Amino acid sequence: MSIAAAHQDDSGEVVLAARNIAKSFGSVHALKGVNFKIHRGQVTTLFGENGAGKSTLMKILSGVLAPSSGDITLDGAPIEFSDTIEAREHGISIIHQELSLAPNLSVRDNVFMGRELTTRTGSVDYAEEARQTQLLMEELEEDIDPLTPVEELRLGQQQIVEIARALSINSRILIMDEPTSALSAAEVEVLFKVIRDLKARGVSIVYISHHLEEALQITDHAVVLRDGVMTAYARREDIDLEWIVRNMVGENFDLGSPPEAQFGDVALSIDSVSVPDASGVDLVRDLSLEVRSGEIVCIYGLMGAGRTELLEAVAGRLNLTGGRVVLDGEDISHLGIAERIRRGLVLIPEDRQRDGLVQTMSVGQNLSLASIGAFTRALFTSPKLENEVIDESIDRVHIKTSGGSAPIGSLSGGNQQKVVIGKMMATHPKVVLLDEPSRGIDIGAKAEVFKLLAERASGGVGVIYSTSEVGECLSVAHRIVVMRRGRIAAEFGPDVTKAQIMAASGEAID
Template sequence: MIAHSAPQTDCATADTGDVVLAALNVSKRFGAVQALKGVNFDVHRGQVTTLFGENGAGKSTLMKVLSGVLLPTSGELILDGKPVEITSTVVARDLGISIIHQELSLAPNMTVRDNIFMGREITGPFGVKYAEQERQARALMLELEEDIDPLTPVENLRLGQQQIVEIARALSVNSRILIMDEPTSALSASEVDVLFKVIHDLKARGVSIVYISHHLEEALTITDHAVVLRDGVMTAAAPRSEVDLEWIVHNMVGDNFDLGSPPDSALGAPALQLEGLSVPAASGAGLAVDAMDLSVSTGEVVCIYGLMGAGRTEMMESVAGRLAPSGGRILLHGEDISHLTIARRIAAGLVLVPEDRQRDGLVQTMSVGRNLSLASIGNFTKNMMIRPKTENQIIDRSIAEVTVKTDGPNAPIGSLSGGNQQKVVIGKMLATKPSVILLDEPSRGIDIGAKAEVFRILAERAKAGMAVVYTTSEVTECLAIAHRVIVMRRGRIAAEFTKDISKEAIMAASGESMIV
C-alpha cells in the first residue's frame, strides 16, 4: 500500500492509479530535531486515509507539509502523477488541498460568517457581499446540523461549536483533498455522527480525506486505509480489512496500552461537597447544572461522564470559581468556599485544569518553565521581587514529576507536543500543592501514551491523599483509574457506578448508543 523505500518494508505497495497525492521520502528538520525521516505517504482518491501516531510522531508536521504550511527539508510531493511544489497554503488551496488544524485558528472577535470567509471574501462591484456570505454560512451550518447563527461572534461559542465553524470553513472551499487533524476532539457524540455523514458524502463526491485522530475506535469506523507514524518514521500501513485496535496500538506504542486501574487509596473524609449546586445556562434560559449533590473523599478518583451539553464543564467551572452559581453551596473540607475568588480557592487547595489548554491553560508567549510556575508565583516572590532560585526549583521539580519532554525550561511552550503541553498545565496546577484537583477533559487531543502518563500521575496523587475529579467524553477512560463513575445528563446526575461498570451501562445512562 504505502511503501516506496526499503527502510519501510512492512508497508504494502499501493496501486498508483488509486493515489491522488503522494509524499515521497519526505524529511523535515527543525534545527537539531528531525521530525520526519524519509516518510512515504499516499492519499487515496475518494477514500479516507487515517494517520495514527503518538504526540510528537510527526503526524501534524507531515500534514503541514502536504498543505503548504511547512516546506519539506527534502523529498518531493506528487499530485495526480506529477511533481508539485506546495510553497504556501494559498498554493495548496489553489490545488484543492485544505486542512482543519488540531488547534483552532479562528478570530474570536469576528463572527462565524466572517471567520468562514476570512481571506477569500465574496466580492462584487460594491465591495464584500455580506448577504451572500451569510447565506452560504447558514447552508453550511444546516449541512452540519448545527443551530449556529452566522452573525454570532466566535468567542461566544463553546469549544465544540468553534470546532464546527473550523470544519465549515474547510468545507466551504470545496477541496478535492481535505486534511482533518483531530476534528472531533471537542465534539459531542451526535456532532461526530454528523461529521461522519459529511465525510461519507464527500467520499461519494470523490473527495479524498486524510484523517488524524487519537480516538482510535471512533476513527476505525470511517477508515479505508490506516497508516502509523512513530518518531517520524512510518512503521505500518494497511487497508481497513487488515486493521483492528490491537494492530494500531501495537504499531504506535508496542503492547503498552494500559490506562491504569483505580489506585489502592485509603478513602478518607469528604474533601469536596456540592450541595444543591445550580448553574445558569450560557444562553440565559434554564440551568446548565440543576441542583446537583456530590461528595468526593480524600484519596478518591471520580469520573464525570456525559455528552456535550450535559453540564460537566459548567459544573467544574462553577466549583473552581469561573462561573457564578445561582444556588447551592460548595464545601472544601467542610468550609463553604462559594464566595471565594479563583485565587483564594487555589490558595485553599482547589484547582482546575481547563478543557481548552490553548486558550485557558497556557500563556503562549511564555516559556515552558514560566507556564509551570505561573500558578504558584506567590511561593517564590517577596516584596514584589521574584526569587529565581526558588522558582527554578519549582520548575525543575514539576518537569520531573509530570515527565514533560522538553529541551529545557526556556523552550517555547509552542515547541511541545499536545500531550506535553497538557502535562505542563497539570504540572502548573499540581505545583500549588492542592488537596482537590478538577480536570475537564484532561486527555483531549493527546495520544494513548500521553493519556496513560496523565492517568498514572493522577492515580499517584490520589494514592497520596488527593481528591481527583475528571470529566471525559470517552467511555473507555471511565474504566481506567476511577473508583466511581458519575453520569450527567441535562444538568443532573443520571446514574452512579462503583462496581460492575460497563461501557454499555454508562452510555445507556447518558442517552448515547454504542458506535458499531
C-alpha cells in the same frame, strides 16, 4: 515493518505522493524521510504518539511549512507550495489541530475570512456569505446562527465552524488534524456522514486522531508515524485496534484500576449548585456531589450534559445561581479563582489551548505559572528548586521537548496539553478537577496521566475528572457519576459496565 511502510499501498488512484520528506526545527528532527500517499476518494489516517510528527507532515502538505528536503507530486507532477493560499488553489485544505478562529468575529466572517465573497460592485457580499454559512451549518446539523460571535459558542461548536470553513473551500484533499477532539458523539456521527459524502464525490481525506476506535470506523488506510519515521502501513481490513496500539507504542496499555480506597474526610462538597447559561437557563440544576480526600470520582456525560459548566463553576470561573461550594469545611463560594487555587482547589480546563497556556512563554515558565504570586514563592524557594519541579514535570508526564526553556509553541499539540496537566499538579492541590484530561493526548500519555491521578489520590488528594469516553470511566475511578441534562442521573461503583453507564447518560447503544 519499514518495508511495508515504504511500499504504502498503490491500489487505487494516488492523487498526492510525498517522497522522502524531512523536516528539522533547529536540532529537532521532526520528520526523517517519510513517504506518504493520498488516494482519491479514500480516507488515510495517521496514527502516532504526541510529537511523532503528524501535524508537521500535514503542515508541509498544506503549505504551512516548507520541508527541509523531499518532494511532493500532485497528479504525478512535482509541486511546491510557498504558502497555504497556493496549496488551497491546488485544492488542498487543512483543519488545524489548534483552532484558528477569530473569537470576536461572527461564524460567517470566520468561514470566509481572507476569502470574502464580493458583489458585482466589488463590496463584500455579506448576504451570500450568510446564506452559504447557513447551508454549511445545516449540512453539519448544527443550530448556529451565522451571525453569532464565535466566542459565544462552546468549544465543540467552534470546532464545527473550523470544519465548516474547510468544507466551504471545496477542496479535493481535505486534511483533518484532530477534528473531533471536542465534538459530541452525535456531532462525530454527522462529521462521518459528511466524510462519506465527500468520499463519494472523490474528495480525499487525511485524518488524524487520538480517538483510535473512532478513526478505525472511518478510515481506509492506516499509517503509523513514530519519531518522524513511518513505521507501519496497512489497509483497514487487515488491522484492528490492537495493531494500532502495538505499532504506535510497542506495547499495550491499560488505563489502570482504582487505587486502594483510603478515604479521609470530605474534601470538597458541592451543595445544591445551579449554573446558568448566558440567557439564564440552568445548565447545571440543583446538583450535589462530594469527594473525600483520597477518592477519585469520574463524571461521565454526553457533550452538553453540564460537566464543563459544573467544574468551571466549582473552580470559580462561572457564577452560581444557587448552592454552595465547600472546601475542607469552609464555604468558598464567594472567593475568586486565585484564592481557590491558593486554598488547594485547582481546575485543569477543557480548552487548555486557550485557558491553560501562555503561548509566548517557555515550557518552564508555563509549568510554574499556575503557582505565580505569593503561592509560588512559598512553593519554590529558589530558582534551582523551581527548575527541579519543571524538569520533574517534563519527566513525569513525558513532555517531549528539547528542555524547559523551549518556547511552548514549539511543542506538539498533545505535549502542550501535558504541560497544563504538569503545571497544575505542581501546585500541590487538595482537590483537583480535570475536565476531559485525556483530550488530544496519546494512549501512553493517557495511561501516565491516570497513573498520576491514582498516585495523587493515594497521597490524599481528592480527584474529580470528567470524560466523554466511557472506557476512561473504568480506569482509576472509585465512583462514577453520570450527568444528564444538568443533573446526576446515576451513580456507580467501579464494577459497573460500559453499557450501564451509557444507558444512564441517555446514549443509544448499538
